Amino acid sequence: MMKTSSAWIDQVKWNHDGLVPVITQDVITGKILTQAWMNRDALLQTVKSGQAVYWSRSRLKLWHKGEESGHVQEVSEVRMDCDNDSLLLLVRQVGDIACHTGRFSCFYQKLNEGRWEQVEPVIKDPDLIYNK
Amino acid sequence: MMKTSSAWIDQVKWNHDGLVPVITQDVITGKILTQAWMNRDALLQTVKSGQAVYWSRSRLKLWHKGEESGHVQEVSEVRMDCDNDSLLLLVRQVGDIACHTGRFSCFYQKLNEGRWEQVEPVIKDPDLIYNK
Numbered sequence: 001m002m003k004t005s006s007a008w009i010d011q012v013k014w015n016h017d018g019l020v021p022v023i024t025q026d027v028i029t030g031k032i033l034t035q036a037w038m039n040r041d042a043l044l045q046t047v048k049s050g051q052a053v054y055w056s057r058s059r060l061k062l063w064h065k066g067e068e069s070g071h072v073q074e075v076s077e078v079r080m081d082c083d084n085d086s087l088l089l090l091v092r093q094v095g096d097i098a099c100h101t102g103r104f105s106c107f108y109q110k111l112n113e114g115r116w117e118q119v120e121p122v123i124k125d126p127d128l129i130y131n132k
Numbered sequence: 133m134m135k136t137s138s139a140w141i142d143q144v145k146w147n148h149d150g151l152v153p154v155i156t157q158d159v160i161t162g163k164i165l166t167q168a169w170m171n172r173d174a175l176l177q178t179v180k181s182g183q184a185v186y187w188s189r190s191r192l193k194l195w196h197k198g199e200e201s202g203h204v205q206e207v208s209e210v211r212m213d214c215d216n217d218s219l220l221l222l223v224r225q226v227g228d229i230a231c232h233t234g235r236f237s238c239f240y241q242k243l244n245e246g247r248w249e250q251v252e253p254v255i256k257d258p259d260l261i262y263n264k
Contacts, residue, residue, distance in 0.1 A: 008246050021153045023164055030162030032155055035218035047243065078243040082231050086167035088239045099214050107220045111179065111210040114140050 009040060013085040019055060020087055024098070026105075027076045027090040033098035034106045036065075038087065043078075050075050052089055069129045071095040102126045141172060145217040151187060152219055156230070158237075159208045159222040165230035166238045168197075170219065175210075182207050184221055201261045203227040234258045 014020055019037045026033055036054040038046070042062055045053040052073035056063040066072030073091035080087055099106040101122060108120035146152055151169045158165050168186040170178070174194055177185040184205035188195040198204030205223035212219055231238040233254060240252035 008243060008248055011248060021167060023155050023167060025164060032157060032164075032220055035153060035155060035213060035220075079239040080241040080243070080248060081167060081238040082233055082235075082240070083238075084241075086238075088164055088167075101214055103214075106213040106215075106218075107211040108214070109212040109216075111140060111212070116140055116143060116212060 009043060011084055012040075012043065012080065012087070013083065014040065015085070019057075020085055022054065022087045022089060024052060024073060024089045024091055026093050026098075028092065031105055032107055033073070033091070033093055033104070034065075036063075043087070046075060046089070047078065052091060066094065069095070069097070069100075071097050071129075073098070097123055097129070100126060100130075102129060141175060143216055144172075144175065144212065144219075145215065146172065147217070151189075152217055154186065154219045154221060156184060156205060156221045156223055158225050158230075160224065163237055164239055165205070165223070165225055165236070166197075168195075175219070178207060178221070179210065184223060198226065201227070201229070201232075203229050203261075205230070229255055229261070232258060232261075234261060 012020060018039045022036050022038050024034045037057055039055045042053045042055045052065045052075060054063045072094045075089055075091050077090040096104055102124045103120045103122055105120060108118055109116040110119045144152060150171045154168050154170050156166045169189055171187045174185045174187045184197045184207060186195045204226045207221055207223050209222040228236055234256045235252045235254055237252060240250055241248040242251045
Protein backbone atom coordinates (compact mmCIF):
# COMPACT_ATOMS: atom_id res chain seq x y z
CA MET A 1 0.00 0.00 0.00
CA MET A 2 1.37 3.43 -0.90
CA LYS A 3 1.98 5.88 1.95
CA THR A 4 0.33 8.70 0.05
CA SER A 5 -0.39 10.72 3.18
CA SER A 6 3.31 11.05 4.07
CA ALA A 7 4.83 11.12 0.58
CA TRP A 8 5.70 14.80 0.93
CA ILE A 9 7.93 14.16 3.95
CA ASP A 10 9.78 11.36 2.16
CA GLN A 11 10.92 13.94 -0.41
CA VAL A 12 13.02 15.74 2.21
CA LYS A 13 16.69 14.74 2.05
CA TRP A 14 17.74 14.31 5.66
CA ASN A 15 21.49 14.41 6.37
CA HIS A 16 23.43 11.51 7.92
CA ASP A 17 22.14 12.58 11.35
CA GLY A 18 18.55 12.56 10.08
CA LEU A 19 18.34 16.37 10.16
CA VAL A 20 17.84 19.32 7.82
CA PRO A 21 18.73 22.96 8.45
CA VAL A 22 15.70 25.24 8.87
CA ILE A 23 15.70 28.97 8.22
CA THR A 24 12.94 30.81 10.04
CA GLN A 25 11.83 34.17 8.68
CA ASP A 26 9.40 36.66 10.17
CA VAL A 27 6.47 36.88 7.76
CA ILE A 28 5.74 40.52 8.59
CA THR A 29 9.18 42.16 8.47
CA GLY A 30 11.02 39.60 6.32
CA LYS A 31 13.83 39.48 8.89
CA ILE A 32 15.59 36.20 9.59
CA LEU A 33 14.82 35.09 13.14
CA THR A 34 16.67 31.82 13.65
CA GLN A 35 18.50 28.98 11.99
CA ALA A 36 17.68 25.66 13.63
CA TRP A 37 17.33 21.97 12.76
CA MET A 38 14.50 19.52 12.26
CA ASN A 39 14.24 15.77 12.11
CA ARG A 40 11.27 13.97 10.62
CA ASP A 41 9.21 14.07 13.82
CA ALA A 42 9.88 17.78 14.31
CA LEU A 43 8.65 18.58 10.80
CA LEU A 44 5.56 16.41 11.22
CA GLN A 45 4.71 18.07 14.55
CA THR A 46 5.31 21.53 13.04
CA VAL A 47 2.92 20.87 10.19
CA LYS A 48 0.33 19.21 12.43
CA SER A 49 0.37 21.84 15.20
CA GLY A 50 1.00 24.96 13.10
CA GLN A 51 3.80 25.99 15.49
CA ALA A 52 7.54 25.54 14.96
CA VAL A 53 9.00 22.40 16.54
CA TYR A 54 12.74 21.83 16.09
CA TRP A 55 15.28 19.18 17.07
CA SER A 56 17.61 20.43 19.77
CA ARG A 57 21.10 19.18 18.96
CA SER A 58 22.36 20.15 22.42
CA ARG A 59 19.54 18.55 24.41
CA LEU A 60 18.92 15.75 21.90
CA LYS A 61 15.15 16.08 22.01
CA LEU A 62 12.25 17.74 20.27
CA TRP A 63 12.04 21.42 21.09
CA HIS A 64 8.71 23.20 20.81
CA LYS A 65 10.04 26.71 20.26
CA GLY A 66 8.65 29.00 22.97
CA GLU A 67 7.70 26.17 25.33
CA GLU A 68 9.42 28.00 28.21
CA SER A 69 9.35 31.62 27.08
CA GLY A 70 5.92 31.65 25.48
CA HIS A 71 7.55 33.03 22.33
CA VAL A 72 6.12 30.46 19.96
CA GLN A 73 6.34 30.74 16.19
CA GLU A 74 3.05 30.44 14.31
CA VAL A 75 3.77 28.95 10.90
CA SER A 76 2.39 30.63 7.76
CA GLU A 77 4.35 28.72 5.14
CA VAL A 78 6.76 25.82 4.83
CA ARG A 79 9.15 26.02 1.88
CA MET A 80 11.84 23.64 0.61
CA ASP A 81 14.80 24.40 -1.61
CA CYS A 82 15.75 22.99 -5.02
CA ASP A 83 17.95 20.26 -3.51
CA ASN A 84 15.28 19.21 -0.99
CA ASP A 85 17.85 19.50 1.80
CA SER A 86 16.96 22.84 3.38
CA LEU A 87 13.68 24.22 4.73
CA LEU A 88 12.34 27.74 5.17
CA LEU A 89 9.56 28.60 7.61
CA LEU A 90 7.62 31.84 7.35
CA VAL A 91 6.23 32.57 10.80
CA ARG A 92 4.53 35.07 13.03
CA GLN A 93 6.87 35.48 16.00
CA VAL A 94 4.78 35.75 19.19
CA GLY A 95 6.25 38.29 21.63
CA ASP A 96 8.52 39.73 18.92
CA ILE A 97 11.46 37.88 20.52
CA ALA A 98 13.02 34.84 18.84
CA CYS A 99 16.44 34.84 20.52
CA HIS A 100 17.25 33.49 23.97
CA THR A 101 19.24 36.71 24.53
CA GLY A 102 15.97 38.67 24.45
CA ARG A 103 16.45 40.01 20.94
CA PHE A 104 14.05 39.91 17.99
CA SER A 105 16.53 37.95 15.86
CA CYS A 106 19.42 35.61 16.65
CA PHE A 107 21.48 37.24 13.87
CA TYR A 108 22.44 40.34 15.84
CA GLN A 109 26.21 40.18 15.24
CA LYS A 110 27.39 42.10 12.19
CA LEU A 111 30.90 41.95 10.78
CA ASN A 112 32.34 45.45 10.67
CA GLU A 113 36.01 46.13 9.92
CA GLY A 114 37.24 42.86 11.40
CA ARG A 115 34.95 42.78 14.43
CA TRP A 116 31.56 41.28 15.24
CA GLU A 117 29.39 44.14 16.46
CA GLN A 118 26.10 43.70 18.28
CA VAL A 119 23.64 45.70 16.20
CA GLU A 120 20.23 44.65 17.54
CA PRO A 121 18.81 45.77 20.89
CA VAL A 122 17.82 43.49 23.75
CA ILE A 123 14.06 43.93 23.96
CA LYS A 124 13.57 42.05 27.23
CA ASP A 125 15.99 40.83 29.91
CA PRO A 126 16.33 37.03 29.49
CA ASP A 127 16.01 36.65 33.30
CA LEU A 128 12.53 38.09 33.01
CA ILE A 129 11.70 35.83 30.06
CA TYR A 130 12.78 32.53 31.59
CA ASN A 131 12.13 33.07 35.33
CA LYS A 132 8.59 34.27 35.15
CA MET B 133 51.95 37.03 18.92
CA MET B 134 48.20 37.49 18.82
CA LYS B 135 46.43 36.97 15.50
CA THR B 136 44.39 40.11 15.91
CA SER B 137 43.69 40.43 12.20
CA SER B 138 41.87 37.07 12.05
CA ALA B 139 40.36 36.99 15.54
CA TRP B 140 36.87 37.53 14.12
CA ILE B 141 37.04 34.33 12.06
CA ASP B 142 38.21 32.29 15.03
CA GLN B 143 34.92 33.16 16.74
CA VAL B 144 32.96 31.15 14.18
CA LYS B 145 32.08 27.67 15.45
CA TRP B 146 32.72 25.35 12.51
CA ASN B 147 31.05 21.94 12.62
CA HIS B 148 32.95 18.63 12.61
CA ASP B 149 33.38 18.98 8.83
CA GLY B 150 34.79 22.50 9.23
CA LEU B 151 31.63 24.09 7.81
CA VAL B 152 28.83 26.45 8.84
CA PRO B 153 25.42 26.84 7.21
CA VAL B 154 24.95 30.15 5.41
CA ILE B 155 21.60 31.79 4.72
CA THR B 156 21.68 34.25 1.83
CA GLN B 157 19.02 36.93 1.69
CA ASP B 158 18.31 39.46 -1.03
CA VAL B 159 18.97 42.88 0.47
CA ILE B 160 16.34 44.61 -1.67
CA THR B 161 13.31 42.30 -1.38
CA GLY B 162 14.23 40.50 1.84
CA LYS B 163 13.57 37.15 0.13
CA ILE B 164 15.73 34.15 0.96
CA LEU B 165 17.79 33.19 -2.07
CA THR B 166 19.86 30.18 -1.02
CA GLN B 167 21.10 28.09 1.86
CA ALA B 168 24.68 27.00 1.33
CA TRP B 169 27.84 26.19 3.31
CA MET B 170 31.17 27.86 4.00
CA ASN B 171 34.47 26.72 5.37
CA ARG B 172 37.08 29.10 6.72
CA ASP B 173 38.62 29.83 3.31
CA ALA B 174 35.22 30.49 1.73
CA LEU B 175 34.37 33.04 4.40
CA LEU B 176 37.74 34.74 4.11
CA GLN B 177 37.41 34.97 0.32
CA THR B 178 33.85 36.26 0.63
CA VAL B 179 34.90 39.05 2.96
CA LYS B 180 38.01 39.88 0.92
CA SER B 181 36.31 39.90 -2.48
CA GLY B 182 32.89 41.25 -1.51
CA GLN B 183 31.20 38.42 -3.45
CA ALA B 184 29.76 35.21 -2.02
CA VAL B 185 32.13 32.23 -2.08
CA TYR B 186 30.80 28.95 -0.68
CA TRP B 187 32.10 25.43 -0.12
CA SER B 188 30.51 22.98 -2.54
CA ARG B 189 29.80 19.78 -0.60
CA SER B 190 29.11 17.88 -3.85
CA ARG B 191 32.22 19.03 -5.72
CA LEU B 192 34.41 19.35 -2.58
CA LYS B 193 35.88 22.68 -3.61
CA LEU B 194 35.41 26.40 -3.21
CA TRP B 195 32.52 27.70 -5.27
CA HIS B 196 32.47 31.31 -6.33
CA LYS B 197 28.72 31.69 -6.75
CA GLY B 198 27.97 32.85 -10.29
CA GLU B 199 31.34 31.78 -11.70
CA GLU B 200 29.59 30.00 -14.58
CA SER B 201 26.27 31.82 -14.81
CA GLY B 202 27.49 35.33 -14.09
CA HIS B 203 24.88 35.52 -11.33
CA VAL B 204 27.25 36.59 -8.58
CA GLN B 205 26.10 37.79 -5.17
CA GLU B 206 27.49 41.15 -4.05
CA VAL B 207 27.70 41.14 -0.26
CA SER B 208 26.25 44.04 1.73
CA GLU B 209 26.41 42.53 5.21
CA VAL B 210 27.73 39.45 6.99
CA ARG B 211 25.82 38.48 10.13
CA MET B 212 26.35 35.70 12.69
CA ASP B 213 23.85 34.20 15.10
CA CYS B 214 23.91 34.01 18.90
CA ASP B 215 25.56 30.57 18.93
CA ASN B 216 28.24 31.61 16.40
CA ASP B 217 27.38 28.56 14.30
CA SER B 218 25.28 30.05 11.52
CA LEU B 219 25.87 32.93 9.11
CA LEU B 220 23.57 35.26 7.22
CA LEU B 221 24.63 37.15 4.09
CA LEU B 222 22.68 40.12 2.81
CA VAL B 223 23.43 40.42 -0.89
CA ARG B 224 22.53 42.07 -4.15
CA GLN B 225 21.73 39.20 -6.52
CA VAL B 226 23.14 40.01 -9.95
CA GLY B 227 20.80 38.88 -12.75
CA ASP B 228 17.93 38.38 -10.28
CA ILE B 229 18.51 34.62 -10.48
CA ALA B 230 20.05 32.70 -7.57
CA CYS B 231 18.84 29.18 -8.38
CA HIS B 232 20.36 26.79 -10.90
CA THR B 233 16.79 26.10 -12.09
CA GLY B 234 16.61 29.68 -13.39
CA ARG B 235 14.46 30.98 -10.53
CA PHE B 236 15.03 34.00 -8.32
CA SER B 237 15.12 31.86 -5.16
CA CYS B 238 15.97 28.23 -4.45
CA PHE B 239 13.03 28.02 -2.04
CA TYR B 240 10.33 27.69 -4.68
CA GLN B 241 8.60 24.59 -3.29
CA LYS B 242 5.74 25.35 -0.90
CA LEU B 243 3.96 22.75 1.21
CA ASN B 244 0.25 22.87 0.41
CA GLU B 245 -2.19 20.23 1.66
CA GLY B 246 0.38 17.45 1.69
CA ARG B 247 2.14 18.34 -1.57
CA TRP B 248 5.18 20.41 -2.51
CA GLU B 249 3.97 22.94 -5.06
CA GLN B 250 6.27 24.98 -7.30
CA VAL B 251 5.24 28.57 -6.61
CA GLU B 252 8.01 30.65 -8.19
CA PRO B 253 8.40 31.14 -11.94
CA VAL B 254 11.44 30.15 -13.99
CA ILE B 255 12.86 33.48 -15.14
CA LYS B 256 15.37 32.06 -17.60
CA ASP B 257 15.88 28.61 -19.09
CA PRO B 258 18.91 27.03 -17.36
CA ASP B 259 20.18 25.85 -20.77
CA LEU B 260 20.50 29.51 -21.74
CA ILE B 261 22.21 30.38 -18.45
CA TYR B 262 24.88 27.68 -18.49
CA ASN B 263 25.50 27.16 -22.23
CA LYS B 264 26.09 30.71 -23.24
